[in-house]
Amino acid sequence: MTSQNCEVAPGVPSVRLVTPEELRTAATRIAGEIVATPTVASPGLTSLLGVPVTLKLEQLQRSGSFKSRGALAKLLTLDAAERAAGVVTVSGGNHGTALADAAGSLGIAATVVMAKAAPQRSIDACRASGAEVRLTPDMADAFALLDELVAEGRTLVHPFDDPVVVAGQGTVGLEFAAAAPDLTDVLVSIGGGGLIAGVGVAFREVNPGVRIWGVETIGADAMTRALAAGGPVDFRPTSIVTTLSAPHVSQLTYEHVRALVEDVLVVSDDAAVAGAITLAERAGVWAEPAAGCLIPAARTVLERVGPDARLGLVICGGNTTVEGLAQAAR
Numbered sequence: 001m002t003s004q005n006c007e008v009a010p011g012v013p014s015v016r017l018v019t020p021e022e023l024r025t026a027a028t029r030i031a032g033e034i035v036a037t038p039t040v041a042s043p044g045l046t047s048l049l050g051v052p053v054t055l056k057l058e059q060l061q062r063s064g065s066f067k068s069r070g071a072l073a074k075l076l077t078l079d080a081a082e083r084a085a086g087v088v089t090v091s092g093g094n095h096g097t098a099l100a101d102a103a104g105s106l107g108i109a110a111t112v113v114m115a116k117a118a119p120q121r122s123i124d125a126c127r128a129s130g131a132e133v134r135l136t137p138d139m140a141d142a143f144a145l146l147d148e149l150v151a152e153g154r155t156l157v158h159p160f161d162d163p164v165v166v167a168g169q170g171t172v173g174l175e176f177a178a179a180a181p182d183l184t185d186v187l188v189s190i191g192g193g194g195l196i197a198g199v200g201v202a203f204r205e206v207n208p209g210v211r212i213w214g215v216e217t218i219g220a221d222a223m224t225r226a227l228a229a230g231g232p233v234d235f236r237p238t239s240i241v242t243t244l245s246a247p248h249v250s251q252l253t254y255e256h257v258r259a260l261v262e263d264v265l266v267v268s269d270d271a272a273v274a275g276a277i278t279l280a281e282r283a284g285v286w287a288e289p290a291a292g293c294l295i296p297a298a299r300t301v302l303e304r305v306g307p308d309a310r311l312g313l314v315i316c317g318g319n320t321t322v323e324g325l326a327q328a329a330r
Contacts, residue, residue, distance in 0.1 A: 059318025073168025160192030170198025193253025
């Protein structure tokens with residue numbers, strides 16, 4: 001799947017890959033507004049997996065996930081009229097929480113559209129930051145309502161179909177690549193694909209020999225479906241991992257994955273939940289099942305690349321509760 005691609009995605013001239021310069025611009029723009037999260041070796045996971053494992057701890061980020069990077073990067077580019085119109089987004093939880101937090105800090109009115117299955121913690125956090133929350137039956141309906149609200153005049157801050165947002169998420173990769181230059185394989189969870197797109201651009205620039213692997217859960221496998229179909233397709237997610245449950249990827253993120261990612265692996269919900277528990281027990285890291293899915297995927301990567309790998313895992317967020325994780329593990 002991986003190719004050394006130019007800036008314009010092959011076969012789709014209108015879709016341009018985000019550039020390393022755009023990542024650096026985003027990093028400068030959001031400096032001081034976000035946390036430069038720790039990059040740490042994990043002796044527990046190294047022992048478990050049998051190879052060196054390094055973690056990028058985005059669960060320590062502002063609002064509890066990497067999403068604050070893209071949300072702030074976008075909001076800080078809006079002009080006065082766009083701010084005055086108020087911003088709107090759709091979210092499985094983390095992007096909405098991040099946008100509500102960032103918009104509240106900047107005095108911008110925000111509306112967040114979520115499915116009713118979104119974590120209550122995320123809904124409460126959005127409201128606590130002053131955002132209006134609109135709930136829909138599922139994520140497909142949430143995206144439909146988003147389109148209506150944008151048509152009414154609100155300013156869109158899309159969770160993944162925006163080069164500025166992708167560049168903001170890519171600052172995770174810039175930090176990770178600089179702090180861990182000896183990695184051979186980096187695993188990144190995929191919802192709509194903004195994080196892995198940005199991380200892929202960053203590593204291609206800083207350490208182009210690193211293999212990037214995407215990870216999804218069954219029923220939240222929008223990128224896998226897109227790769228099989230030759231482009232983004234709509235479906236109704238069924239995974240319990242709601243923070244990965246985008247009903248489609250975008251042409252933008254699809255083209256980044258097609259150009260920069262080794263492969264996309266899909267694991268079960270049960271394996272993702274078990275992985276979150278493993279992160280807590282073996283690495284001392286509290287993380288969502290959206291990050292827990294990296295643990296079973298890491299075993300698959302090692303089967304493919306062999307015992308000389310040095311793994312990097314992007315721990316995308318920690319916005320889950322003890323009760324929620326316990327219920328999912330039953």
